[in-house]
């Protein structure tokens with residue numbers, strides 16, 4: 050064993066071996082994988098070996114497609130077969146709602162370049178004759194599905210990596226990790242200590258324990274999972290003989306079941322409702338190549354549905370039930386990337402579908418380590434998408450919820466209840482008493498809308514029970530004044546003698562003068578977006594940044610990685626140490642004027658001004674800006690004063706009929722201003738010109754801000770895409786995001802978000818199209834729930850075109 054290497058990968062499951070292979074392929078050959086036992090000694094060896102490309106997150110789906118394509122490459126390099134069976138598979142819908150889900154998935158697949166097809170139950174039965182097609186209303190066929198040999202595949206990755214120069218050390222547990230002052234690591238193993246510049250946690254079932262070695266509690270939990278294997282079945286052999294083909298894979302939403310041919314019989318696995326965490330607190334280090342005790346009672350309800358839907362299987366004898374543990378994060382997607390607060394400590398864990406995702410995870414992580422950027426949009430699996438709120442118990446509740454509804458539909462207006470409420474603000478009870486319907490954002494309860502007594506969300510792909518009430522909230526803002534809670538923003542305080550110079554380098558904007566704010570993109574070295582913020586210069590010594598709440602850790606990781614080493618700049622993520630309220634609408638200034646002694650006239654406190662002032666008795670920081678696009682103010686207040694500020698504002702607003710509005714109304718309001726947001730329109734795959742944020746980039750400023758050269762090049766070359774707002778001829782449903790945009794009979798773009806703009810009475814979609822067609826006003830169609838709806842570009846905002854309301 051070497052004593053020093055560039056990188057150590059801990060764990061020899063399919064994910065560790067893939068990371069090792071990709072690092073070696075990217076040119077880092079001075080690398081070592083350390084495995085506690087033999088390769089595949091975690092969950093990898095007893096996997097069912099199924100793979101597919103579909104994923105709720107389109108970017109994760111792309112990486113899954115890459116994984117499947119990769120198997121030929123590693124077979125060739127390693128000389129080891131993965132026993133690939135590319136059979137294709139179907140997803141079976143048993144209700145019209147599930148069929149709508151498949152229509153949306155099929156449409157999404159179009160712009161991802163996937164070759165899916167909507168088919169009838171009888172067509173599905175022709176490929177899997179063991180089903181009773183009368184149980185279903187339709188299906189979706191995906192040719193890129195199949196199964197493989199899990200151990201063979203893991204070995205193939207490892208052999209390919211070794212051929213490229215990587216070292217693999219077996220039967221050697223990593224027992225501790227200690228960081229050196231220079232940011233490198235001492236990796237303490239049973240066979241001695243190895244020094245490494247980088248460490249990658251691919252510990253699978255033990256990833257949480259490896260996290261604890263460096264003081265991090267990763268939100269990952271292992272769950273027991275069962276699948277059964279039948280005795281050989283004459284029907285299967287007969288089908289193979291008569292068609293010359295293997296039976297396909299089938300996914301049945303109703304039973305949370307997957308099934309496929311395995312040798313001459315059938316494999317059937319379940320994601321049962323009464324699911325069971327394995328090792329909820331500590332994973333035993335002596336767990337090896339053993340299986341867990343099957344518990345047929347637990348999966349009986351799923352099997353009952355399975356045998357009804359697939360009567361051909363019921364008749365077969367069960368040869369074996371496999372019960373093994375594997376890991377999940379809260380939302381079922383992996384945890385990948387550098388861990389915030391640590392140097393050179395990387396994660397590739399919670400990969401619940403290692404044979405669909407392992408290749409893509411390895412590629413993204415190796416890009417990130419070698420080139421400083423994952424090279425794709427990996428937000429859907431970024432370890433930074435969960436904060437400290439995702440602790441052990443919360444993770445347990447959420448993973449169980451996710452597991453038990455693995456194949457369930459989640460409607461766009463559906464909020465999942467497990468582990469809630471966790472984080473709340475001081476006005477939570479007050480807003481709840483007013484009918485607030487809650488969603489959750491980065492662990493925090495946020496009001497979505499306000500329901501009258503007895504009304505609640507009916508989950509649907511279409512406009513639902515909230516529609517008219519959200520319309521009323523919008524009207525309150527546009528016609529008078531509305532109040533909303535905005536504590537879910539991320540808030541950062543920047544101080545120190547070097548603060549201004551540092552911000553000038555980090556952010557693409559021109560720095561605002563004292564008492565002023567500006568909107569600003571933040572760019573990566575390649576000139577693409579890594580953030581969009583409001584920056585406020587409070588008094589030249591203290592700066593305040595507000596940004597996307599879900600990206601707090603993501604952005605802190607970036608900020609910290611770029612802080613000067615001399616302590617001349619301090620940045621703090623304020624989290625819920627600072628809460629927020631906003632008022633907006635033509636009467637907003639009058640309300641504010643009633644509760645503060647400060648002069649808030651347009652002359653004294655114009656658009657984009659910022660100042661500290663009392664609201665009632667509560668000391669606040671107030672910025673004149675509003676995401677509603679109306680006259681409005683964002684009010685930042687310490688939590689102990691939030692209720693006082695709230696009561697002062699609502700009392701002052703009573704004479705103007707102040708109404709509460711939630712995030713759904715805010716969405717309706719911002720759509721008619723063509724405003725985008727982080728995570729939807731603004732993501733790290735778009736340049737500022739493409740995203741329409743170039744007007745906030747100070748291309749000519751003196752400071753050499755990060756990404757400047759690339760941004761200038763984008764401006765010169767024009768980029769590839771343009772963000773556009775569309776008016777859609779929608780009927781009873783509005784886009785939610787990820788719908789394809791058609792032009793000239795082909796899919797040319799995709800929707801990033803949208804909804805109904807109640808004030809303008811228009812269904813709006815925002816999305817990207819190639820720049821060549823971005824100035825065509827007509828001829829677009831947006832595919833929604835199986836229909837192609839006419840859409841036209843709406844270049845000017847629908848509301849307040851001349852900014853008279855916002856700036857007046």
Ligand SMILES: Cc1cc2nc3c(=O)[nH]c(=O)nc-3n(C[C@H](O)[C@H](O)[C@H](O)COP(=O)(O)OP(=O)(O)OC[C@H]3O[C@@H](n4cnc5c(N)ncnc54)[C@H](O)[C@@H]3O)c2cc1C
Nearest residue numbers: 060062064085090091092093097098099223253402403404
């Ligand atoms: C019953 C069952 C069916 C499944 N079916 C499928 C399927 O059909 N398709 C699919 O894609 N996935 C399936 N999976 C999931 C799949 O097995 C996992 O996604 C995959 O195994 C994850 O691989 P990994 O490398 O992250 O973790 P693991 O396989 O758990 O590997 C982690 C490795 O790290 C080693 N390690 C841990 N700590 C240390 C340490 N301190 N020092 C040294 N070594 C250490 C362990 O010994 C282990 O070998 C299934 C899982 C189960 C249990």
